Amino acid sequence: MAARAPMRPLGTRPLKMIKKKPIKTWVTLDVIEKTGKKLSNWGKWGPKDEVGTLNFVGPKELVNAGKMIKQGKAFSLGLPFDQNGPQVGSGWGRRFNPIHAMLASGVDAVAGRLDSGKIRYADDFVMMPLQCGTQWDALGHIFYGDKMWNGYDARLVDSTGAKKNGIHKTRDRMVGRGVLLDIPRFLGGDYLEDGYGISNAELDACAKAQGVEVRRGDFVIVRTGQMERCLAQGDWGAYAAGDAPGLRFETCEWIHQKEIAAICFDTWGCEVRPNESTEAFQPWHWIVIPMIGITMGEIFYLKDLAADCAADRVYEFMFCGPPLPITGAVGSPINPMAIK
Amino acid sequence: MAARAPMRPLGTRPLKMIKKKPIKTWVTLDVIEKTGKKLSNWGKWGPKDEVGTLNFVGPKELVNAGKMIKQGKAFSLGLPFDQNGPQVGSGWGRRFNPIHAMLASGVDAVAGRLDSGKIRYADDFVMMPLQCGTQWDALGHIFYGDKMWNGYDARLVDSTGAKKNGIHKTRDRMVGRGVLLDIPRFLGGDYLEDGYGISNAELDACAKAQGVEVRRGDFVIVRTGQMERCLAQGDWGAYAAGDAPGLRFETCEWIHQKEIAAICFDTWGCEVRPNESTEAFQPWHWIVIPMIGITMGEIFYLKDLAADCAADRVYEFMFCGPPLPITGAVGSPINPMAIK
Amino acid sequence: MAARAPMRPLGTRPLKMIKKKPIKTWVTLDVIEKTGKKLSNWGKWGPKDEVGTLNFVGPKELVNAGKMIKQGKAFSLGLPFDQNGPQVGSGWGRRFNPIHAMLASGVDAVAGRLDSGKIRYADDFVMMPLQCGTQWDALGHIFYGDKMWNGYDARLVDSTGAKKNGIHKTRDRMVGRGVLLDIPRFLGGDYLEDGYGISNAELDACAKAQGVEVRRGDFVIVRTGQMERCLAQGDWGAYAAGDAPGLRFETCEWIHQKEIAAICFDTWGCEVRPNESTEAFQPWHWIVIPMIGITMGEIFYLKDLAADCAADRVYEFMFCGPPLPITGAVGSPINPMAIK
């Protein structure tokens, strides 16, 4: 199914692409193992922790987040959930786009089919993979070997759900100061070419150019422009699991050192694809979720927020992206808000 | 299935009930019609409006909402979504509790079943009525005769969803100043008896006693204690669609006059049950959604927030409850946040 | 998703196509109306009938059906239900391929995750449109104007299902004598070109050439070879709702006159596409289901049965295709059996 401009007509100006530079496939299983050991946060917040870097957000950070609201503008970063979503073709991991159906409708109501119940109403339900659209990965989503975040046995996520590191543990934690890093605008374009690998230096340089500081406990949202390119083309193509711009493996270090609460992207999987590894699929994931314990947001819709930040040069905001507390889930669909 | 204390052990102190007073069944279809005509907001925000009283929240209200965050405390008002939810028995309107299942698990991962894909992960999906737990009603959820909010034809909500007044239209609007009205605490108890009808005077008196002012554009959250009684008893009983404490029909006037953005409850349906009508089921709904155009939140978990407000005597906070923008949906599961 | 050979490797011999002949778009709404009036079976089995032409199967026909079993060979005519099914692309009417998931697995079992229950097991569930694969249309599936089979108000099929003409009414009726009409083999090829319209004369000539008589109460199964072409190509293409070989509109008369119990095809919708009408989609359906009351089977897998019939020249068999008695459903997935 073709992609659809989800909210407003997209302009017809040709989008300017930032070309990728060559990247090497240097990330062997050995490199992953050493990086994991080096950057592990296991035990940092005690042996019973299940929320990882969200611990970096404390009362002070929350109060500060509220201060970001100066103009009274709210932006939804959630892509519409419907059959026009990015799960096209076979659907990685058997994911599919949301299926929405009615239990009762206005047409039933007007036809008098509900009048015996003395109220005219519509009601509905949905079937959806929890990571089919704008989403959080729970810390139980990715494993390293036989373990997950904080050293828990991966088998604690069985067919009945996650007994540890489920998304419901983060139910009151997904709020804080948000920062947008708009990489293609910083580089003078509209979107990064698929395969463009963002480096630590570029993250820092972008923040500096934007006049914004990345702080401990921040929800860092990185724009690549890939989603907007797909929407403008009316075709998701290989957006889900195919080639994509994204973070280089070296940014594991950046994430660890910055002590941010979460990292979010407008792509399917945050990291550059093709990956810098032939031995692992999404090697950056192997580290950041199970070893660093960072919460990851994916498939964020950033067009409107990015345009506003470019216009007023304010790249910080209050961020609030509460997950659905689905017990034992390893992800959650969300509609994150950025409020300036 | 029995209810379960969803977040923390509930105390064993016997809960104190506030007894109901007799209420009359005076709300005839004629009363409903006259009230609807009197309180109609149709056209108030133009003929194309689909968000109703959410229009009362403007930039000034948003900026003010941010100022509510003074201590850095965040409260989740979302009940866990799982098989222990309130849709017990036959399920009103064929609603059921969420069904969560895995597409891949940690047990698969450890057994090596995923290693051909070079990543070990878990993934999952959910099937759920959009109003099975903590939720927003969209303006397309309730009809008055053949019409819905702003005069749209109810048949615009057909088997393919809501062409008007869908929940996705509110995607960036569910944020503002929140106010808690804790009726049972105000009345000296833990919960209101089923059938207790809250009056306009009680709403005003409660606010006054709490030292909080209800303002234009507020998200007003009313606590009855009913959910906490069910959780303490470990049995939902008739929580869904049965007898309940809640607003009297006269509060349609209060809601209209206060110009609040939304009204939310810890009950299944906000209004008192048995209803004050024998001719209509949920007569208050007939007015407030299709005629006034107010957004309604239901099944909110208020125990922790209420305890905190009682402790610090601060009953105002920033509220952020973004809906999932499911295209054409007439409701959305949510995890609303109150931030003080 | 690509089609997949569902049961056995398909041969590599190039398939021979029977070319279509031009067909005219002569079927106006007026023609449809006149045909419907002429062929209507409404009331034929009383005003309360909900099974239509299945009434042609009586005890005598059942006993005769048993006599068809002479060699002891059973053929499954059901396409596998999985993600490789024909609902590709947007899915006509929002249909999708079956989604199958586990509630417990052997991997859970071996990991000891189920041992507290003292049994090691796997369990699963499915989500599927009832007409996504091999299927029966119930008589409540297609309407003529505001009516359905036997004159019932179409509004008796509302969001809660079919109050009349549901598939469950046929729960013990889908058994009898089966006859295969293998049109492409009769015409000297492997499959009919999309757009090939089968005439009354061809149906009769095929039966005659095959040495089989079509009798009152038969389950007539027509092969076009389209499904096998798709499977051989590994691509469903526009199989679902696109161009297809199939019956001409004139065959409404043939069906009515032959007094058969059911008609089944290896295509998505039995009738030729593009249709012979610009004013109606699937005009033949408008007549045969609501006016004649015939049960229709679609997406039957006929390769093995057809090969066997060609080999032994026996085109009759016992047919047994019981629907799932899903209360109020307007269709059912099936795995029909032909037994010779």
Add this chain to the structure above:
Amino acid sequence: MAARAPMRPLGTRPLKMIKKKPIKTWVTLDVIEKTGKKLSNWGKWGPKDEVGTLNFVGPKELVNAGKMIKQGKAFSLGLPFDQNGPQVGSGWGRRFNPIHAMLASGVDAVAGRLDSGKIRYADDFVMMPLQCGTQWDALGHIFYGDKMWNGYDARLVDSTGAKKNGIHKTRDRMVGRGVLLDIPRFLGGDYLEDGYGISNAELDACAKAQGVEVRRGDFVIVRTGQMERCLAQGDWGAYAAGDAPGLRFETCEWIHQKEIAAICFDTWGCEVRPNESTEAFQPWHWIVIPMIGITMGEIFYLKDLAADCAADRVYEFMFCGPPLPITGAVGSPINPMAIK
């Protein structure tokens, strides 16, 4: 949800119960292991077999099955699939009753909501556990230790389904001669008390009294009357996974020796509950599915068939119960037919 008489009004005559006799809990894990070794059919049909005792049905048996049809009467043994099914309360193993919903309805049609597509239709889908109602267990449903039928590794049933012993492997095998053993009628009552354990001797004596011989390759259907008692009471009670009449563990021997193709019951789980074991849940299952390789049918609706057999004293018939060939499924909902 209350049970509902699924097909016809049930009589009001009080049902007569056959009282249970004491049974011992003698089935230790050691007994199970020894029995499993003794009765194992692993390898009997080669190392690649995935259908077990269905191999006992050959052409001769199929031809003979057809000869059972003498009167032209067909009986549906499928319970309706709907919200009134037996998965009440918590649902063993998270099973739930079928959820049926519409994609388009007759009410949409009459309201003109479908006319742009030039056809008026209804369409629907279902979500259902594959073993929520009348069903087959696949051979991949129950494991013995780390193995399943024919010695396959149980981990071949993972979150993506059964790679071996899936129900789809039996797609053309579920047809043959059927025999009903009506135990309560044989014992002079309407139903067996929960906890009544049927012995080998009783199976043989019942067959003898009925004048029917159980033969190699038969589909043996045993009636306990439990379902009819539940339907008459309008309450499923603990039908699913609670106490029940059923086979004693010793019948593993009977099943093995008789070389029957399948064994089916009107109960949730065929064997007597409480079980004769404190060390295993459903110990008989541990043997008959993974070790003997027999196909098992459960939750069969037998009232009409049993009444007819009692009336004409003919307890044999053609049986046809094709599973839905859901790829990788470990069970299938069915609507089995008995034809006399």
